[in-house]
Amino acid sequence: MQRVTPERYWSVHDIAATRRIEQRAAAALPPHALMRRAGLAVARLALAVAPHARTVWVACGPGNNGGDGFEAALHLKAWGKEPLVTQVGDEARMPLDARDALQRARAAGVQFAGEAPAQCELAIDALLGIGSTRPPEGRLRDLMVQMTARARAVLSVDVPSGLDADTGSRAATVLATHTLSLLTLKPGLFTAQGRDACGQVWFDDLGHEDIEGERPVAQLVGPPVPWPRPHASHKGSYGDVAVVGGAPGMAGAAVLAARAALHHGAGRVFVGFLDPSAPAFDASQPDLMVRPLDTLDFRDMALACGCGGGDAVAAVLPRALRARALVLDADALNAIAADAQLQAQLEARGRRGSPTVLTPHPLEAARLLGSTTACVQGDRLVAARDLAQRFGSVVVLKGSGSVIAAPDGRTWINPTGNARLAIAGTGDVLAGMIAARLAAGEEAATAATAAVYLHGLAADRWPAGRPLTASALASA
Ligand SMILES: NC(=O)C1=CN([C@@H]2O[C@H](COP(=O)(O)OP(=O)(O)OC[C@H]3O[C@@H](n4cnc5c(N)ncnc54)[C@H](O)[C@@H]3O)[C@@H](O)[C@H]2O)[C@@H](O)CC1
Ligand SMILES: Nc1ncnc2c1ncn2[C@@H]1O[C@H](COP(=O)(O)OP(=O)(O)O)[C@@H](O)[C@H]1O
């Protein structure tokens, strides 16, 4: 069993692949052995999470997720705890593995109760796993609510009940403090509502390491390879970044992106403001070179375009789309969403293979897809992939568990970052960081995954007593 941390890359498999892996794993073992291993792993983690708990409430649902719960209960009983099992569902309709586990728990003298205890130190949530197909209602839903309210710690088996393991979307879900994912890690644990529902994620492969032949649906991003900066290098070795944005009233957005590019190691950073009355000089960051827009030649540059771009950015986009490398953010994306000709130009850029990264938040993604924010958030992996394929670009769909998709289908989910980033300007900082990496010649997907990871990590490591602002983040 391993604790899932952002210190390495992890493979993530969807429900369909997990089912196939489960079938192969079960077929290679004696009957019921896989579920017994699952229950033992759950019981071990329960003991580690709440070593001093006497009563452990185990809420078991109608399927095999419930079976894992019965197995866990019988181990806890054998180890001197007092597991109290609440069972939902008709025994006669249970899958065979789960029915076997229920009978074993009864035979071991585990106590069953119709109601949840008023209070408990630890609850094991074995109500629904990857078979959760519809919004929970009635007794099932009541137990989910009680679990979150009455237990000091909640350990969810495989998936917090109610969460869609593929998408991380949900109507209602248990809010766990720990989740033990079995056989595979599932994408929904790490994006959309998943991160709030899961708490700390753990992984156990149940002794089945043979998952070859099942392509992961995504990778959780791990630490980037450190950037070499040889002694025999000069500013030209790290490339030029230009930032175009800062329409009237939004100059700060362009400055944030430019400062972030500078602090992320770009050789030289230029700023072209869309507001003609913007200052010609950033006194607190004199390293930035502010230039009239029409004097900047983007063809040898990595351009971050759109930060605070307003409506004015549309006029620059035909020229911007010829940049050597390009990050399109915010209003640049909105302008493209509203203009079929710009869309065609972006698609052509993708066909030429010019490095391009789009960094939409969910509403910007919805505009580009002609859909709704709810639809994008309902399946973030699919939305990011659709955009990547359509525009031949790397796409960073921002928000909790940012999804990064490349046009060739490679997909990542970022495990770093937190809601302290939910403030104006942090997206501009990200765009500048990606542009700095593109300027140095990094491949677009590598640049995007590395920047997203480091941007989130900076927020995770931010001192508790220090306010996180976008400008502080830009120079972190
Ligand atoms: N078969 C095995 O050997 C193993 C199974 N495993 C466990 O099995 C789980 C998957 O088991 P299942 O496929 O049985 O699926 P679940 O146990 O997640 O639930 C499926 C059952 O719940 C019902 N259900 C779904 N949504 C509902 C709702 N909203 N309200 C009421 N009932 C609802 C379904 O009709 C079905 O009866 C995994 O998540 C994992 O915990 C693991 O133990 C690995 C081994
Ligand atoms: N709750 C959250 N958890 C993790 N990251 C978040 C969260 N909210 C926002 N972020 C990150 O903060 C940044 C915000 O970007 P964006 O919405 O474009 O803001 P702005 O345009 O004001 O800069 C993105 O990188 C996003 O992924």
Ligand SMILES: [K+]
């Ligand atoms: K569960």
